[in-house]
Amino acid sequence: MTVDINFSNMSLPEGVAWSIHCTWLLAHLRPGEALSSRRMAEFIGLPAAYLSKLLKSLVPAGLLDATSGPRGGFRLARAPAGITVLDIAEAVYGRATMFRRMEIRSTASRRACSSGKLNGLRM
Numbered sequence: 768m769t770v771d772i773n774f775s776n777m778s779l780p781e782g783v784a785w786s787i788h789c790t791w792l793l794a795h796l797r798p799g800e801a802l803s804s805r806r807m808a809e810f811i812g813l814p815a816a817y818l819s820k821l822l823k824s825l826v827p828a829g830l831l832d833a834t835s836g837p838r839g840g841f842r843l844a845r846a847p848a849g850i851t852v853l854d855i856a857e858a859v860y861g862r863a864t865m866f867r868r869m870e871i872r873s874t875a876s877r878r879a880c881s882s883g884k885l886n887g888l889r890m
Contacts, residue, residue: 783856785813786821790830790855794847801832801840821859828858 779787789807796802804819811818822841825831832844843850 779856780860782821782859783852785811785818786825786855786859787852789818789822789841790825790843790847790850793831793841793843796842799842801834801838801842803840806840825855825858828854830854830858 788811792807792810793802804822805815807822808815808818822831823833825841826833826844829844830850831841833839833841
């Protein structure tokens with residue numbers, strides 16, 4: 768399942784989109800303040816267990832810190848400017864599964880180009 772976030776017609780997997788959203792929320796906390804996954808889940812309308820699993824995947828990547836206890840929760844592990852969308856995507860889904868090389872020049876499209884069927888252009 769994907770959530771449509773339009774960055775020049777790019778669609779991100781749902782887990783990546785929610786992780787970006789939560790990272791953005793955490794970037795607006797006061798220094799040293801943490802926010803629980805339960806509170807974030809209530810705020811954005813997601814199951815708390817699902818969101819907690821996503822946020823926990825950002826901890827080993829060095830993007831978030833997690834603390835337990837009554838005032839526990841998640842906070843950014845580094846400055847917001849030092850966190851990229853790619854960092855978040857790779858933390859959630861891993862590098863190998865997010866980006867795969869594809870051959871986009873298929874035989875069918877070459878035939879269409881050579882026959883002039885693409886907007887009357889010959890290649």
